[in-house]
Amino acid sequence: MANERVERRLAVIMATDIVGYSRLMEADETSTLTAMKRLQGSIVAPNIAARGGRIVKLMGDGSLVVFSSAVDAVDCAISLQEELASDQKDVAIDDRILFRIGINLADVVIEGDDLFGDGVNVAARLEATAGPGGICIADVVHRQLGIKNCSAFWDGGEIVLKNIARPVHVWHWKDAPTVGSSTSSAAARTSIAVLPFENLSGSPDQDFFSDGITEDIISGLARFRSLSVVAASSSFSFRGKDAGLKEIGKRLSATYLVEGSVRRSGERMRITARLIEAASGTHLWSEHYDRSVTDIFAVQDEVTRMIVSTLVGQIESADVRQALRKPTTSLAAYEFFLRGLVHIRGYGADDNEQARMMFEAAVERDPQFALAHAYLALARLALHGYANAPADILDAALALAQKAVRLDAGESGCERLLGLMHYFRRDFELAERHYRRACQLNPNDANTMVQMGGLLARRGRLVEAMQWIDEGLRLNPFPPQWYSVTLGNTLYILGRYEEAAAALKEQPNPGQFTCARLVACYAQAGNAAATEEAKARLLKLWPDFSTEDFITRGLLLELSEQRQMFREGLLKAGLPA
Template sequence: GTELPDKPSIAVLPFTNMSGDPEQEYFSDGITEDIITALSRFPALFVIARHSSFVFKGRAVDLKEAGATLGVRYLVEGSVRKAGNRIRITAQLIDAATGDHIWAERYDRSIEDIFDVQDEVTNAIVATLPGQIEKAVVERGERKRTENMTAYDYLLRGNMYFHRISHDDLLEAKRLYAKAIELDSKFALAYSRLAACDNLLAGMGFESEDTWNETLKTVQRALALDSNDNWSHLTLAWTLLRKHRFDESEGQFEKTLALNRNDAHCISWLALGFVYLGRTEEAYALIRDAMRLNPFHPNSYHHVLGHAAYFTGRYDEAVRELRRGGEYGIWHHANLAAAYGQAGRLEEARAEWLTFTETRRKQLTQSGAPQPASDLELVTERLERFRREIDQERYLDGLRRAGLSA
């Protein structure tokens, strides 16, 4: 198994949907995610990411095995039954090593009390875990919530699509978040997630100046409503980074990290941002932290580690990680070409560079953009994202070895 962290480590397994209606899965999943988020805001805890907890969804779980697989000492499991406007929630805190129940509770409430129940579960877990987990953070942990249960319902439905992270799923998530906002124009988390969708879509190459201005508006609204949301700061940081406002962007990335060091997805994006800002050794350490918080992480983490490895001079590791990440859009080929080039694998470097230039030119033709005069112009847009000249040079150097003539 994995070595245990030096602070109380915990994973919240997906709460079972006891409603007898598979349509209600999104609701029990949403409750689980809310509890994970609330716990992750305590710096004194080590909390496994939702993505990895959900590997155990719908399976009969051997608790010892789950604890060992995720590398944690404590597990939370529970169930949700929703009938009309009543909910019943059960929750147990378990010592994964022994299988002993340390705490268990059942709540029968009306649906309007859902947030109180989540707070009670979170606070009971935190109070029961060993060590003095500072109370001050509980205050910070309170989220700015909605009074409108239908809006909350749309948020949870949106989250179901948000976590699938494909182009079409993100568009569906956006539609549902927009509905939540229609019902409650002060729903901070819905604005935050809406902006995050735009950020993720842009990362896939669906971006334009208009998108950025739109995202900026949305995320500023989210932050005006709740300045403690780490995803809002992350999205703002990326929006500023893509506009080359490096110092402002850096401030937002730092704020993101200060608010939540347990949110693995957030940290993986933050690590990539740090690569562009030239904080490359920190980026390398952060993405490795994220991988430990999220042992079943998506492939994108390998790309971030590959990037961080490249810009800290670990070229063989960069090749290995970028390849492990698999295909994820056109820049993958340019990044791999540079890494192969620096690692002295010139034949493979040339092949990747060729794939990149052909695909990139085709992409520009299809979008009606003018054809760049030189291959160098094909990568200018990406080069400008690096704050430090030394990193731009390192990227170019790898690409020249791969066949970039400039």
């Protein structure tokens, strides 16, 4: 080493990495290595050599390359990604070899054939920031580019890179397959087209109302960024045409179709909506809404919101059923995400662990999938008892939820789950702020409404809390089971103990905290037999139960008087203080 010359100079560093390398090797090591060797010889090495680059090192699933020109490095990266995408287009999604590429311009130390320095580390972190098939470049590189390549990148702003002290201004390649997406490319297949609702009233002057319903449903669905919604101009083009539903679905590339009708008779109106699986023509859901036409626009708004909220739940359920029919190893990011939703809402012994695994698989396959990051934060907390998780777990979950919002600031679900992270940290003010932001982004999301109601109840605003919860339950006639816990907790605080117990009993497999609430409900309601039965079940789950321990660990309440209400109920049941 003493005889080797040490050189320091300005260089352009390109770092590359293969997406999901460990998964590919585990699935088929021989085929993966053969494919990598072929791509290295036919695409990667020739492109680098043609632009004057030098491969400093190969690292199994990636490489470090040095260029003397930023323009050449970026040209090389774009050419690599385009040729790789073309080469892999006929390969099954799960088996494709995709690269991430990061490029930085910095002063580096050259020792022999190797590169060292902070600039090399930044290039590696930029590569990790890029999406599958994507390119992430530092601002200092972007400033060196000509007009053509400058316009090929969108501004990612300043971001914090792992183990890098200062924020770095980054730019992302616009033609990357997942740039700017809140979900994976697989999620784009979950597309829906709303066909123009038919006016059955016999009066052409009522077309404005049926068309208004259709356009409002399209707008409402478009707020759910996990769905790809066909524009009104495209779906309206099939009005009056003699085309079957399967053909329409095929021509619009839609997974699901919504159709409906409006019939007015005097001062009464019936609005019917149906959800159809386009490929099979199967009717998945239908409902009709009868209303008095006192204010036609108020009717339009109310019915539209109910249809939109119900449709989203039905589509999600249908997608889940589709995903569960496929072998786990064949799933892409969105389908792993759907499986994660099933487990995070489940009550089995290993559901939380399964949810974590599914969301991690989704994030690995699409690092730009914002909702998968947000739900991964929730799953990791669930494994540690949510609010009872250690401080470092709570901090890590919060950081992950914040990253989800940065990935897609327009996704209401990410804002909602960020609010939930703050709630678990007992930062009720910040939780409310993010819930309200989520409602602004999507006023049709019943989940946000119910969680907002639960939060407001804990902050002592009980009338407002029940308004939010009631609206969420009205809009979502097929709610997930956690709604019942939120409702039960709020009803208890309101002193409606029997109703609270009825709501909490809807939990299929209540844990120790829910069982404690049930004991308090029955004791406060004066139901001695039910109190004893619930107490026995609680002590079986929690033999060393103490009221104070439950108040500290099991209740997230802002007001001391609310904690006292639960304390009174538990002590009244004869449980230890």
